[in-house]
Amino acid sequence: MAEVELLAGVLSKTGDVMEGVGADQMSLPTPCDDYDVEALIQHIVGWLRVFEANCHGRTYEADLADHPCGADPAGEFRTAAAGVIAGWEKYGFDRQVAVTGSQLPGEAVFGMTVMEYLTHGWDLAVATGQPIPFTEQEAAEALSRAEGMLLPEYRGVGMAFGEIVPVAADAPAVDRFVAFLGRDPVPTSAR
Template identity: 45%
Template sequence: MTDTTTLESVLTKTADVVAGVGPGQGTSPTPCEDYTVDQLVHHIVSWVKVFANAGAGDPQPEDPEAIHIADPSAEFRAAAAKAVQGYSRLPDDAPVTLSSGVMPAAASVAMMTGEYLAHGWDLAIATGQPVIYTDEEAEVARVGLAPLLSPEYRGAGMPFGDVVDVPDDASGLARFLGFSGRHPH
């Protein structure tokens, strides 16, 4: 079965960050230049629902960004639990269908782990919350994303920026952030 241990930890921490967004922060910019805080929260919550449906074998929405979200914190937590439960029951090579196509369950879990660690960091930084992800989680995310992030998924308008160089002795979190196109400091 697909190992969801790190994914579950990252999603739990990201749920806490989503819950920690304060009133009046919605229009604030984020390190993810395409999104304000409100837009990033919507992206985070709508896509965790997409991943959860994939892991459960449920139909996908036609346009994830058009999903109505009434209670971001509760909806994120529910979809995250559904995702972990669904993927933990699948073999690594089980095909799952995302809006963008079909991929093995283990690859989808790796993508989710990296996506939610990166965007959770973006949201924490934008809203002045502590960064609560560990170096170990970040290293799992980096190693999992490495084979999935070909150059066409990097750069302006893409999910991940170009690699940012970090020192050789950087922490696991800093290495992940640089790999994901973010400036760790």
């Protein structure tokens, strides 16, 4: 799967999940302990704006801790997603990209974006009772990137990622992916 095609698929499916969120679901808890549905949506849109600016060589100036979405968060998300895809297509991966003040290889920032949106798209789908939309191939590629990037020192209490949750080696790729990031996979019967 081509890299930009991978990200475009993940972002499109995450946008679909956002569109499926009901107004009465905003206060529901999510698998991402720090966020209810509304806060997770704000996080998802705010960080996509950061990735969009950064992949175009710009700096995102707004405060990420306080990103209120307007009346159409899914629309905001889709606009930023189109910008992210356009940035990677135009400028490619063989470059340094700034993210929150640090210069990182473009391929690493791209991988972070894939991981971020497959994870939080999954979080949002689980929290709102929607089907998990990601394909085996998308999840397997995200897992491969995560295994190459996510170091043990980023895991544990007070860290960005939890400890790896054990799952069967033949579990669906999306289950292995979210388990690698420290989340309990949702049983297939609950999807």
